[in-house]
Amino acid sequence: MAARQLVVDVHTHLYLPRYASILRQRNTVPKIVTRVRDDGCKEERLVILKDEPSGGRPIGASYTERNEKLKFMKKHGIDISIVSTANPWLDFLQPKEAHDLAVKLNDDLEEYCSTSPTVRGTSMKQLYGFGLLPIVPHVGIDSLLETVKQISASSHLKGLIMGTRGIGKGLDDEELDPLWAAISEAGLTVFLHPHYGIPQEAWGEKDNGHVLPLALGFPMETTIATTRLILSGVFDRFPSLRLLLAHSGGALPQLSSRLASCIVHDPIVASRLKHDARFYLGKLYLDAVSYGSEELGFVSDVLARSNRYETGSNNVDQASRSIGSGRMLFGTDHPFFPPLASSEKWKSVVENLDAIENVQGWSEVDKIGVKGGNAISLFNL
Known part of the structure; x- marks a missing residue:
């Protein structure tokens, strides 16, 4: 099977047995609890918010x-x-505990992937992973750098998953600069994934289940965190930093021109960046977990136009939507949002693949890239 025809899922989670065991022992969020259902059967429930x-x-x-x-x-x-450990990662631990557990879980994940079957007709494994950093408040930078080295030395870990709070002050904290430098030098990809969402009071008193926190809260968290990174100049200081955003970048593509206008009119940040804010979106990678072809097409357009906004650029031509597809990668968010019946296929797979297939202006080559070829290139599989 040719590599360009493979389907690669870059947004798929797990809770390794060692990690799940810790969650089962906890009495506060995050935790795994056992309860008896109305039918008398026991079930485990994951509580992370x-x-x-x-x-x-x-x-x-x-x-x-x-x-x-x-x-x-x-x-x-x-x-x-x-595969990547699902949120909340190690946020609930003290620095020493977080470091020790990160090392063990990264070793567990390497074994999980390295002993997986190979893809038929290739030398590639079916499973690779994003490792974990002990990125918790008050952790020492040496601990983070040591874990970056561990991940970099692991044959089947191709990057790391990270939340949005950093070591307590957010990802735009200058104390993280040595971390961004080490990640860039190692050629690792950071998968930026939300967890904290929006304060509960924003959703009101009506019971809407998980809909508002997941559909709106998580993407807005990603939008804010990435915008803060842009405003801090991280992408100017570390231009080779590879950042993959969950959920197609949240609302950032839609708001990027408004963001650029606000920057120009604000004396605090107007001269801080080397380029127009829209330029930096073209340096990001986005998963294609948006469930609609129109949304994917729009995001692709925003990525494609970015070079027009490089300082000194004379490029005023309308960019091809095809260009933006090169930074988009298929994902499923498995094992969340399962089908109601075991015989059904998961909507997160069917709808996201259909969305890729139906984007107007993408060639067959573009679609093959988004489904798997882009990931194979990005992660050097």
């Missing part, structure tokens, strides 16, 4: 067991998955 609706979400083997991940991939025609 304060005031989480429905007392968390039911979980099963698909959250922790590799065979279930591989079965899911086979059923849906996914050849390779770049």
